[in-house]
Amino acid sequence: MTKLNQHLTPLFSTLKDVYAKRDITPFHVPGHKRGKGVDHEFYEFMGPNPFSIDVTIFKMVDGLHNPKSCIKEAQDLAADAYGVKKTFFAVNGTSGAIQAMIMSVVKPGEKILVPRNVHKSVSGGIILSGSMPVYMNPEVDAELGIAHGVKPETVEKMLKQHPDTKAVLIINPTYYGAATDIRKIAEIVHSYDIPLIVDEAHGPHLHFHEDLPLSAVDAGADICCQSTHKIIGAMTQMSMLHVNSDRVDMNRIQQILSLLHTTSPSYPLMASLDCARRQIAVEGRELLGKTLKLANELRAEINKIPGISSFGNEIVGKYGIHSFDETKLSITAKELGLTGFELETLLVDDYNIQVELSDFYNALALITLGDTEESTGKLLDALKDISKRFYGQGKVLEGGVRRMPPIPEAALIPREAFYSETNKIKFEESEGKICAEMIMAYPPGIPVITPGEKISKSIIEYVKELKEAKLHVQGMEDPELEYIKVIEDEDAVYLYSEKMKNKMLAVPMNLGANKAGIEFGPEVLEEYYPDTFGEMTYIDVEKQRENFNEPNLKYKNTILHTCNKLAEATNEAVRDGFRPITIGGDHSIALGSISGVSLEKEIGVIWIDAHGDMNTDESTISGNIHGMPLAALLGAGDRDLVNCFYEGAKIDPKNVIILGARDLDVKEREVIEELGVKVIHYDDVMHKGLDHILDEIKDYLKIDNLHISFDVDSIDPEHAPGVSTPVRLGFSPEDMFKTFKFLFKNYSISSVDIVEYNPVNDKNGKTMDFVNELTEFVLNPTV
Numbered sequence: 001m002t003k004l005n006q007h008l009t010p011l012f013s014t015l016k017d018v019y020a021k022r023d024i025t026p027f028h029v030p031g032h033k034r035g036k037g038v039d040h041e042f043y044e045f046m047g048p049n050p051f052s053i054d055v056t057i058f059k060m061v062d063g064l065h066n067p068k069s070c071i072k073e074a075q076d077l078a079a080d081a082y083g084v085k086k087t088f089f090a091v092n093g094t095s096g097a098i099q100a101m102i103m104s105v106v107k108p109g110e111k112i113l114v115p116r117n118v119h120k121s122v123s124g125g126i127i128l129s130g131s132m133p134v135y136m137n138p139e140v141d142a143e144l145g146i147a148h149g150v151k152p153e154t155v156e157k158m159l160k161q162h163p164d165t166k167a168v169l170i171i172n173p174t175y176y177g178a179a180t181d182i183r184k185i186a187e188i189v190h191s192y193d194i195p196l197i198v199d200e201a202h203g204p205h206l207h208f209h210e211d212l213p214l215s216a217v218d219a220g221a222d223i224c225c226q227s228t229h230k231i232i233g234a235m236t237q238m239s240m241l242h243v244n245s246d247r248v249d250m251n252r253i254q255q256i257l258s259l260l261h262t263t264s265p266s267y268p269l270m271a272s273l274d275c276a277r278r279q280i281a282v283e284g285r286e287l288l289g290k291t292l293k294l295a296n297e298l299r300a301e302i303n304k305i306p307g308i309s310s311f312g313n314e315i316v317g318k319y320g321i322h323s324f325d326e327t328k329l330s331i332t333a334k335e336l337g338l339t340g341f342e343l344e345t346l347l348v349d350d351y352n353i354q355v356e357l358s359d360f361y362n363a364l365a366l367i368t369l370g371d372t373e374e375s376t377g378k379l380l381d382a383l384k385d386i387s388k389r390f391y392g393q394g395k396v397l398e399g400g401v402r403r404m405p406p407i408p409e410a411a412l413i414p415r416e417a418f419y420s421e422t423n424k425i426k427f428e429e430s431e432g433k434i435c436a437e438m439i440m441a442y443p444p445g446i447p448v449i450t451p452g453e454k455i456s457k458s459i460i461e462y463v464k465e466l467k468e469a470k471l472h473v474q475g476m477e478d479p480e481l482e483y484i485k486v487i488e489d490e491d492a493v494y495l496y497s498e499k500m501k502n503k504m505l506a507v508p509m510n511l512g513a514n515k516a517g518i519e520f521g522p523e524v525l526e527e528y529y530p531d532t533f534g535e536m537t538y539i540d541v542e543k544q545r546e547n548f549n550e551p552n553l554k555y556k557n558t559i560l561h562t563c564n565k566l567a568e569a570t571n572e573a574v575r576d577g578f579r580p581i582t583i584g585g586d587h588s589i590a591l592g593s594i595s596g597v598s599l600e601k602e603i604g605v606i607w608i609d610a611h612g613d614m615n616t617d618e619s620t621i622s623g624n625i626h627g628m629p630l631a632a633l634l635g636a637g638d639r640d641l642v643n644c645f646y647e648g649a650k651i652d653p654k655n656v657i658i659l660g661a662r663d664l665d666v667k668e669r670e671v672i673e674e675l676g677v678k679v680i681h682y683d684d685v686m687h688k689g690l691d692h693i694l695d696e697i698k699d700y701l702k703i704d705n706l707h708i709s710f711d712v713d714s715i716d717p718e719h720a721p722g723v724s725t726p727v728r729l730g731f732s733p734e735d736m737f738k739t740f741k742f743l744f745k746n747y748s749i750s751s752v753d754i755v756e757y758n759p760v761n762d763k764n765g766k767t768m769d770f771v772n773e774l775t776e777f778v779l780n781p782t783v
Helices: 010-022 040-046 070-082 093-105 120-129 152-161 182-190 250-260 267-302 340-351 373-390 414-419 457-468 518-528 556-575 587-598 629-633 666-675 682-688 690-700 733-746 766-779
Strands: 086-090 111-115 132-136 167-171 196-199 223-226 239-243 328-332 362-366 423-426 439-442 446-449 472-474 483-487 501-507 578-584 604-608 656-661 678-681 705-711 748-755
Touching: 010 070, 010 267, 070 086, 070 239, 070 267, 086 093, 086 250, 093 120, 093 167, 093 196, 093 223, 093 239, 093 250, 111 120, 111 152, 120 414, 132 152, 152 167, 152 182, 167 182, 182 196, 239 250, 267 328, 267 373, 340 362, 340 373, 439 457, 446 457, 457 472, 501 518, 501 556, 501 587, 501 766, 518 578, 518 766, 556 578, 556 587, 556 748, 578 587, 578 766, 587 629, 587 705, 587 748, 604 629, 604 733, 656 682, 656 690, 678 682, 678 690, 682 690, 690 733, 705 733, 733 766, 748 766
Parallel strands: 111 132, 111 167, 167 196, 196 223, 501 578, 578 748, 604 656, 604 705, 656 678, 705 748
Antiparallel strands: 086 239, 223 239, 328 362, 423 483, 439 446, 439 472
């Protein structure tokens, strides 16, 4: 039940009865000045009224971006009519509203679950947001050649596989009227406490009649958008965005819509939206009842025509279809030997009837509030005549949809693919390349591959089969698909997760390693590369009174004092929205950097080191604390170290990986095993290959925020001799850049340590140059 007077049209009434009737002399845009300056023929055709209310934003008529009067009242009436918390007018169509929905619920690098057969506006929203799509396959009706909706079971399975998903988007109903069990999907999605957003472009009428599928606004969706111009009486381009949940920030939606919308919205078009709401709210049930009656009578008559048919409620219960919108009239004439494209051409060329769309097997006609027995009669008569002309004249068009290859591997997210350089190569020679185009197969209207995905042998063979069968393949620049646009690895642009400001901290300490030279690392880097290191904040190392009766904890008091100061600095940086980057110094400083970050957010840690740094005061051989910080961060060992900055362990063992270890102490291995930390030895990298190892990391580390703690001695001493504790073999610089790129792409990198550079042991500045290049990447990972 509505609470407001749905007979009112505050925006339209203000334009018609306040502005137009006052006969105001306009000195504002638009320049036609109420029609006086418009083209004569156009004015004669349109008449005076549209121009009399074609105004710009001023107090009398309110403003869309910050509505306070008649537009606000019109939006409030729409929210009341649909029974939602808030409604926004979307003046650049449902496409713009879809993009706003996506941008309001996901950030760069975050996952969003979407059907594979989404509208291109969803792809646009994913590009704009920088999010990472995880695709769900819709159900396919092979006989009709149509992709229907996504089943609840599919949503549930995909969320189990991707529990870090931030939002789920579904299409409901589809263009052809098939609706899934949206209420069940909402329950599944909300069990993960994430929002369900719905592209309900084809369902602005569903809320107003009980014989129609359940609307997203009634099923528990958090946010949805509808094309008010598709079935009910708004003018083209006019849509609404509805919010019905606290999981979505309404202020952010308003902000994003203001970014996407024109600053000069059309008042006549918005007035049509206001009036369309009145019509559907006041007369909707009655009008929709008549519309449904017309549609069903027409469908029944079509199904009597030889060689022509139109499916209806009989498809409910198949292909995940929970209900069906009978105002969508799909017509197939394949028994006449006609494709949907050919049927559309016949209708428009020979009978002056234009359908909404056609595909390989079907033509789709929309039966709306504007239809009458006269209009449906014309369509019926045309179809009967087509049947007489073609029945028995040609071969029956065989149905069926070929089994599609699996969803390809994603090498780049859509935003990265969009900004990468491309070049053309022969399609038959494109195996293994990153695709820069979309290839869409009709039927069933699902992308075979999208930009950023890798072209497989099975995709090349599948497209070859489609072409041989003369099925419709589109989306590519070359319509014959002899050539395909691809992205070479060296041309790929990585636009990683959310861009962060950096705060560089330098800790010139050598006491943890008890090796001379490490303390000079930050100073030398700053001297030779001031552009990179010139703005570091130094954490002074103040000598404290030491207990020399603790040989297993050398310089503990000074190290702990320094790490507490570093923790305060990193914690402040994180709270201020910065990514702290700590330059050492020895690896004991990670005790401070990680403690400061972990107080603000749960983090995982990639510990890239030739050593494990998992000793305790009981297992250590040397007593050097740079071999203990990771164990202390996990809650093991000396209690003073464990309680650095705040009491207790700072990270969970299941969120830690030691990468590249090649020198672990015997007793240290026992500590690692006891705590359950995953170690990927350098031998594993050599045996399996770095690409396999990186995939292994992605499968294992299920956490959003990641700290990278990088020890330069993880690099082969041949490439980086400037360390204090070299270990033979190790990563190449290329390996490490690849690893950092992978981590920045797949995780939100909260903080970074780069430690143990020792200029005293360097040769020809080789290590210094590498550390500079790696730091440059960390500072600007979009390059």
